[in-house]
Amino acid sequence: MLSERRLEVLRAIVQDYVGTEEPVGSKALTERHRLGVSPATVRNDMAVLEEEGFIHQPYTSAGRIPTDKGYRLFVDKLAGVKPLTAAERRAIQNFLDGAVDLDDVVARTVRLLAQLTRQVAVVQYPSLTRSTVRHVELLSLAPARVMLVLITDTGRVEQRLVDCPAPVGETVLADLRARLNSRVVGHRFSDVPSLVQDLAESFEHDDRPTVSTVLATLLETLVEETEERIMLGGTANLTRFNHDFPLTIRPVLEALEEQVVLLKLLGEVKDSGVTVRIGHENAHEGLSSTSVVAMGYGSGDEAVARLGVVGPTRMDYPGTMGAVRAVARYVGQILAES
């Protein structure tokens, strides 16, 4: 077990390294922090910390830098979440209040997060799996062509064209629309399949194929749109570190362009509280020198989606965590209001 002072030394190393971006030595440490011991003692502590794998020397007789394991300890035990200032909170709220629709909320959130943390921001669109149906609309575009419009409680709208096997009468369509809505409105997507299962049977024999086709398309839309989308912002902030990892920036950009990778990244987030994944803890190897700070957000208690930032492992964890948490909460509020 590490003594209190050794933990203090680790904290000091992390803080200094995050600030200066340079390996930190024993002398500099005792000068900048009131550790109450001499550089020599600190050196001994450092030797232990290195043996335990918390810090690392880039080359013989250089300063130390924290390892992923060191950051992990720092985040878990040594660092709190730095709350934002009142002014920052107000700025967040003002900025998000201006949003006009769901897309706008997401877009603004991304900008906000990127600006606040000066890192790459990632915001997942509210997931439809946990959403409920607000309304299903059926429009006749041509005799055998129907447009299906699905409106969710999060304000999202999806549409699909349906080519029917036979012409559909306006009355049948109205009938279907009414019955469909009375069954599914207010229910979760995941419950819809069982709710509409036997709906076709209540129609005239001739209309059943058409009804089935429409229903099939609806279910398909639900499944397809459960595949979540992600919005990205602040990639320019990556270049702030390109002296730090000039060669690494490319795989990071590549990884960030892959929605799948991002979704997986956010998928590993706990349901409550801020989650931090450091360096190699991220499965994707292009992101092995970056950390992800993320959190779920939602209109109620349940998280409907996630948001977070991606930055170098050497980042200001307390500040970033504070910003992510604050933004996630406010976005949740905004969603709850609309």
Added chain:
Amino acid sequence: MLSERRLEVLRAIVQDYVGTEEPVGSKALTERHRLGVSPATVRNDMAVLEEEGFIHQPYTSAGRIPTDKGYRLFVDKLAGVKPLTAAERRAIQNFLDGAVDLDDVVARTVRLLAQLTRQVAVVQYPSLTRSTVRHVELLSLAPARVMLVLITDTGRVEQRLVDCPAPVGETVLADLRARLNSRVVGHRFSDVPSLVQDLAESFEHDDRPTVSTVLATLLETLVEETEERIMLGGTANLTRFNHDFPLTIRPVLEALEEQVVLLKLLGEVKDSGVTVRIGHENAHEGLSSTSVVAMGYGSGDEAVARLGVVGPTRMDYPGTMGAVRAVARYVGQILAES
């Protein structure tokens, strides 16, 4: 006026520089190209080209690199558009044919362009200004709350919540929906305002405020959604050049994140054919060392939107132009079919 051979020298310089990414000297030129003259002669030609501002020496007695003006001449007079191979064409078509809806078409196009040109791809969503209304739907969500859904002929769907000054009866809503659709369906967005101008007057006095509110929201949506959106892809390709402009990558990334800048960039595109804007020809200074190759696309003769790529001024213009042209055409076809 420049002699035939001097133009040939310029072409050779551009081609070699694009290939090697290094300043090209007279000796190397005569070795790689069959100019039929000695290096000394080429040197004289180069001196003239430099005097005219087509090429430039990074430092005394180094090779020459083309200037923006040199690239301009190359693009205008010396280079054709390199058509794609049959295999490439087939690949494009296959890839785009798989798209399921408009968003998907745009998303696939971006990926395709980025991959094909190995540069940053930019695709503008089909503009709504020239679109026509396919359907307007009104849904009653609460007594005094209506959801307005707008469906365009390009398959785009937009929705807005309307808070009405008074409760709206279902019959009034149905009435408004019917009249509204009969007036605007099939018409262009720009014509809608005049078409619905006096619609409120045909309603009962009590309902007029509500009708006006709904109409106002509709017009607002039309205007707002005319503001076009843009999709970006292949930013990772920027890093291929970061030895070339290591410091320049940041402003480029920043510029690319600004929708406004991109829209302005694409806005300068001619209505037909491939447009090339080189280096400082782009107004935005962050993009002064990049070139934009863009083209309009659309379902008919008229361009409804634009797409293109952004890359270093030192790029393979003929190849890039060929790829952009081919993709624009195929996307146009896809849109026309749907």
Added chain:
DNA sequence: TTCTGGCACTCGTGGCTGATGAGTGCCAGG
């Protein structure tokens, strides 16, 4: 005139060297 070969000159690049100094490990003594 126009092209060519030759020649002196420029200047960025890359390899080498030595000084500098931050940082270390170790050890003996408080």
Added chain:
DNA sequence: CCTGGCACTCATCAGCCACGAGTGCCAGAA
């Protein structure tokens, strides 16, 4: 268990020099 001292390591940086690609110019050939 902490501290001061000491010898050692090694990345960084400035200075230096040789190299060579590339140039401009000029006199002579075509």
